[in-house]
Amino acid sequence: LRQGLDKTRRNIVNQLKAIVGQGPLNQVAVDEIEAALLQADVGVEATDYIIHSLQQKLKEKALPPDEAITYLKKILRDMLDKPLKESGSFSLERGNLNIWLITGVNGAGKTTTIGKLARLAQKSGYNCLIGAADTFRAAAVEQVKIWGERSGVEVVANPSKNVDPASVVFDAINAAKSRGIELLLVDTAGRLQNKKNLMDELSKVRRTISKKAPDAKVESLLVLDATLGQNGLRQAEVFSQAAKLSGVVLTKLDGTARGGVALAVVQQLSLPIRFIGAGEGIDDLRPFSSYEFVEALLG
Ligand code: GDP
DSSP states (O other), X not given: OXXXXXXXXXXXXXXXXXXXXXXXXXXXXXXXXXXXXXXXXXXXXXXXXXXXXXXXXXXXXXXXXXXXXXXXXXXXHHHHHHHHHXXXXXXXXXXXXXXXXXXXOTTSSHHHHHHHHHHHHHHTTXXXXXXXXXXXXXXXXXXXXXXXXXXXXXXXXXXXXTOOHHHHHHHHHHHHHHHTOSEEEEEOOOOOSOHHHHXXXXXHHHHHHHHHOTTOEXXXXXXXXXXXXXXXXXXXXXXXXXXXXXXXXXXXXTTXXXXXXXXXXXXXXXXXXXXXXXXXXXXXXXXXXXXXXXXXXXX
């Protein structure tokens, strides 16, 4: 992760270290920190929060460089942990059916993430199945099948044209129940052009789930491309209005200087980050840890 966040780290940290290295933190330095955070796509709202917290601390005492970095790390960890704490634990219930709806615009890394999640679940000993319910893009079903093969997880799909996503979910739940599946990953729509369609489609899928599998533990994850920075955040806002999201998977954190967007996600959307993707390979996904993230960023 540290390597993946290298560009973001160089972007923020070198500036921050130069700023706090000048001596005890003062208002001039705080202004410079503000500029550095905005540049790393931390976003206005999250930056304001961080700066306000720093200023509160400065009212108590001037901070020597080491303490300033330590305190800044704590602010960032607390911000990242806040929605994690509020949304409760995120885990797979063994022996029960867990259904994760995966959404996100084309190109964000949705298919890749589904393959990686399937692999992660398999490796941890969960029976997993994929439902190919992004039926709008013909290629989406084929791509998801390729990832299914890579991760050794079966894919439920319907080869006919213009299939209702909810009917794929219906079939997938039947298959999951008869095979004792613990995690059903559902590839859902990624079109933003028409918010109402997206909303209707996702609520129909949800209705199917509550009818067919009322006891299933359902999560709805948005796959978000970190390299889009603040633009990605606007997409995320539309999705969070259309779907009842329970978390975000932040992809492409390798090789972007915009890793700061993670802070904007939690601050502006109040959504926890659940996983992060840092590479194109099947094993390049890990559960999110605020400690690891902040250390990779400022450590
Ligand atoms: P989808 O259209 O949202 O399903 O996106 P895909 O899963 O097809 O991914 C789009 C592109 O992003 C592909 O070239 C992937 O290899 C790439 N990609 C996905 N996740 C990551 C990641 O974490 N890091 C990098 N570097 N590339 C990724």
